[in-house]
Amino acid sequence: MELKTLLIIFLINFCYVTLNTIRFMLTMKGSRVIAPLLSMVEISIYVVGLSLVLNQINNPVNLFVYALGYACGIVLGIKIEDYLALGYIMVTAILPLNEENKVLPELLRDEGYGVTQTIAHGREGERLVLEILSARKSERSLYKDIKDFNDKAFIISYEPKYISGGFWTKKVRERNKRR
Numbered sequence: 142m143e144l145k146t147l148l149i150i151f152l153i154n155f156c157y158v159t160l161n162t163i164r165f166m167l168t169m170k171g172s173r174v175i176a177p178l179l180s181m182v183e184i185s186i187y188v189v190g191l192s193l194v195l196n197q198i199n200n201p202v203n204l205f206v207y208a209l210g211y212a213c214g215i216v217l218g219i220k221i222e223d224y225l226a227l228g229y230i231m232v233t234a235i236l237p238l239n240e241e242n243k244v245l246p247e248l249l250r251d252e253g254y255g256v257t258q259t260i261a262h263g264r265e266g267e268r269l270v271l272e273i274l275s276a277r278k279s280e281r282s283l284y285k286d287i288k289d290f291n292d293k294a295f296i297i298s299y300e301p302k303y304i305s306g307g308f309w310t311k312k313v314r315e316r317n318k319r320r
Contacts, residue, residue, distance in 0.1 A: 146193065146197075146203070146296040147191065147202065147203065147206045147291055148168060149249075150193050150194060150196075150203055150206045150207050150210065151206045151207075151209060151210040152191060152210065153186055153189055153190035153193065153210065153248070154190045154207050154208075154210030154211050154214060155210040155211075155213050155217070155284070156186055156214070157187045157190055157210075157211075157214065158210070158211050158214025158215055158218060159166050159181040159206075159214045159217045159218045159221065160182060160186065160214065161183055161214070162214070162217075162219065163179065163218060163222070163271025164176050164179040164180050164183055164222070164223060165223070165264055166222050166227065167179065167227075170227050170228055180303070187189070189235060190207065190210075191207075194207045202299060215220045217307070220287070226277035226280065227277065228276075228277050228300055229275065229277060229286070229301060229304060230274075230275055230276075230277050230278055230282075230298050230299065230300055230301075231272065231273070231274055231275075231298065231299055231301050232271075232272075232273040232274075232275060232283060232284075232287075232296060232297070232298040233270065233271070233296070233297050233298070234270075234271040234273060234287050234294050234296050235261070235263070235268050235270050235294065235295040235296075236268065236269045236271070236291050236293075236294045236295075237265075237266070237267075237268060237269070237273075237293075238260060238266070238268055238269045241291075242290075242291060243269065245271065245287070245290050245291070246269075246271055247257045248290070249271070249283075249286065249287075250262075250285075250302050251271060252286065253279075254273050254274065254275050254279070254283060255273065255274035255275070255307065255308065256271055256272070256273050256274075257271070257272040257274075258270065259272075266315050274301075276305075277300070281299070282317040283295060303307040
C-alpha cells in the first residue's frame, strides 16, 4: 500500500507541474481560453496531491516523492515547451560590413525568414545589422545558419509580444489560413 501511495503522490505532482508549465507558457502567449481551463485541472490535481502529503506529514518519504514529482514535472514541462515552441522570436545579428556578409540577408530570406538590414557604426567600423523575424520552431536552425555563415557574428534574441504589419507577417497569416 505504501508504494502505491508514493507512486500516486509522484504522478500527481508530476502531472500538476507539467500542466503548470504548459499553462504558464500559454498564459504568456496570450491564450485566453485554454490557459484558464487548464488551470482548473491543474489546481484540482495540486489540491489532491498536496492533501495526500499533508495527511501523512509524519512520513518524510512522502514529501521527498512529492518534491521528486515536482522536479520531474519541470523537466517534462520544459521539454514540451521546447517541442511546441509557440510564437516568434526577433533576432539581431551584427556582422562586419563586407562583400562576403552582404549576401547573408538574401540567403536567410530564401530560407523563409523575415529580414531587415541596416548599416551601423561600431567600435571597429561599419557593421551589417540584421533584424530577423522567425518562428520559434526555427530558432536553433537560424542560429546555426548565421554561425555557419560567420562564426564571429554577434547574435541576440528576444520574443516580441506584439507583431503587426510587414511582409513576413502577411505571409504567415496567409500560410495559417491555408491550414
